[in-house]
Amino acid sequence: MSHNAHVPIGPYHPLQEEPEFYKLVVDGEKVVDVDVRIGYNHRGIEKLSESKSYDQSIFLVERICGICSSSHPIACCQALEDIGGVEVPERALYIRSICQELERLHSHMLWLGLAGHFIGYNTVFMWAWKYREPICDIMETVTGNRQNYAMHKVGGVRRDIEREHVSYILKRLDEFIKNISILKGAVLDDPVLHERLKGIGILTKEDAIDYAAIGPVARASGVDIDVRRDHPYGVYDRIKWNVVTQEEGDVFAKTVVRILELFESVGIIRQCLDKMPEGPIDSNPKDIPPGEGIGQIEAPRGECFHYIKSDGTNSPVRHKVRAPTYMNFPTFRETVIGETISDATIILAAIDPCYCCTERMLIVDGSDKNIMGAEELIRLSQEKTRLIKDKYGER
C-alpha cells in the first residue's frame, strides 16, 4: 500500500471557474490515477429544446456555450435544414463560414491566453486577450454582438455584411495577423516554454483514434480529421485552406496546431469576403416536415453534432447535442497519468475543455449511491441544518 494522496481540482475549477471535478491520485508529485467527474451543472437544454419552437431552440442552443455561440446554432440550423431539405442561399453560407472562422479565431486566442495563465505566464495571458479584441470588434460589425450573436436562422442568416464593412474587417484582420505573428514568435521560439510544454501529456496517434479524440486534440496527435474537409458544409469545399496537423501529440503540439489554425482561419475569412456573391441571405422556409436530421460542424474544439427529430409540429421531439469536449475528456487517462501535478493542470487544459458545453449531461451512476428524490433531498437538507445548529449553536 503506497502513500497515495488525493489532490482535488474542483468541483469548482480554481482557474476556469466552471464546475467540474478532477480527483488526482498522487504519489509525491506524480499523478498515478485520475478520476474525472462531470455533471455538476445539469442544465436540461435538450429537454428544454423540446418545449421550444424551432426558432426559439436556435437561441437556446446558442446559450449552451458562450464561446461556441456560433457553432451550436449553425449545427442546429443544419440539422433542421437537413430535415426540411432547405436550400440555403450562397451568400448566407459565406456569411456563416465567416462567423465560424471568426469564432475559431477568438476561441483559440482565448485558449492561448488561458494556457499562458495556467503555466504562470500572465503576460501571454493578457497579450493574447488583448489581441483578441479586434476579432470581437469584427464580430460586432458582422453580427451586431460581441458574444451570443443571434445571427443564424433556419434557411440563412439574419444580417448581411454591408459592402462598406468589408474594408473595415480586412483592416482589423491585418492588425490581428500582425499581432499574432509577433505572439507566435514569442510563444513558439521561447526555450523556457519548450522546456515546459514539450514531451508532456503525450497522446499517441493510436490512443487518439481509440479514444475517438476530435478537433485540435486529434490533429495534434497526427490524426488528420476535420469536418470542414471530410464532410464539407458551408463553403469550405470552395475555398483553399489546409488542415493543420502535428505528429508529437504533446501539449506543445496542441499549442502549435491552434496557433497555425489562426492563420488558416484568417485566410479563409479573406477568401470568403473576396468570393462572396451578391444575393439574398435568407430562403425563409415556412415549416419543418416530419423526419430526422443531423448537423455536423467543426467547432473550435472539434466536431459539434446536433441531431433533431421532428414530427411535423413546431418543436422537436428529440434534440440531441454532442459537444466536442465530451469526446476529448476520456483522453485524460492516457495523458495525465505518469506526469507531475505541475503539468497536470496544463495537460487538463490542453484539450481546451469547455465545461459548459459538456455540463448539460448528467450521468447517474446508480451502482454505488442512492438516487434521491425531492423529498429525500429536503429531509437531507433539514438534517444538515440541524447538525450545523447543534455544532455551532444558534447565531
Next chain:
Amino acid sequence: MLENLFKFMVYPGFLFSGAIGLLAGWFDRKITARLQWRVGPRWYQNFMDIAKLFLKETLIPDGASRMVFFAMPLLAIAGSTLASTIIMVINQTPGVTFIGDLIVVVYLMLIPPLALMLGGFASGNPLASLGGSREMKLMLSYELPFLLALVVPIAKAGYSIQLGGIITYQALHGPIFFSISGVLSFVVMLLCIQAKLGFVPFDMPEAETEIVSGMYIEYSGPALAMLKLAKAILAFALPALLITLYFGGIIFTASGILMSVLEYILILLLMIVIKNTNPRVRIDQAVRFFWRIPTALAVLAVVLAYLGL
C-alpha cells in the same frame, strides 16, 4: 532597550521596511500591469489589502495544529523584520557590526520560508503540504548557489563575515559590483532572490494555478496579513542586502539615499522583467537549473574572487 525596540518596531524595522516592501509590491503590480496593457492599482492598494485582512475573520481548518498554525506567521514576520533591521542599522552606523552578522542575516532570512512551510504542513491541507514540499525542494536548490555567491563579497572584503567590514571595504575600494566576480555573483544572487521571493518562474510553492496558493491556502484574516507582510519585508530586506554587498551599502546623505533608491528600483525592475517574460517552471527543472548554471557561475565567481579579479 527602548531604543532597540523602536529600531525593531518602527525605524528601520517593522513599520519602515514593511511600508517600503508594500510599496515595492505596488511597484511590481504597477509595472506588471503596464507590461500587460492593464492600468494597475493605486499606490496604496497593498496597504489597503493588508488593512482589510486585519479586519477579517481567521478560520482554523478542522484537524489543524492550532499552536503551530498561529505561531508561524508571527515567527515569519519576526525573522524577516529582524533581518532587515540588522541590515539597515549596520548600514547607518557600520561600527555596530558584530562578527558573523552576515551569517545571522542569511539565516534570519531563511526563517520566513521555513515558517511558511511549517504553517502549511500544520494546516493539514493536501495542497498546502504539496506547496510545503515544493518550497523545501526549492530552498535546497537555491541555497547552494546563494551561499556560494555570498563567498565573493566576503573574499573581496578580506575574508570578513561582517556586513560592516564589507561596507567599509567598499567605501575604500569602490563597490564590489565593479569586478568580474562581483557581476557574476550578483547575477547568481539576483536569480536566488527571485526564488526566495517566490516570483515567477520560481513561484511553484504558491502556484495559484496549480495548487491554489499552496501553503497560504488555509490562512485567512490577520494570519494571512502577517505572512504577506513578512514577504513584503523580505522584498525590502533582500534587495537591501544586495545593495549592501555589491553597491557599497546605503550612504545616509541626500545623494547616497537617492543612489540607493535607484539601485533598489533597478533590482526590482530586473526581477519584474524576469517575472513577466517567463512561464513558471516545474520544480525538478528549477532544482536542475539552480544546481547547474547558477552554481557553476558562483563557483567561477569564487575562484575569480580568490584570484583577485
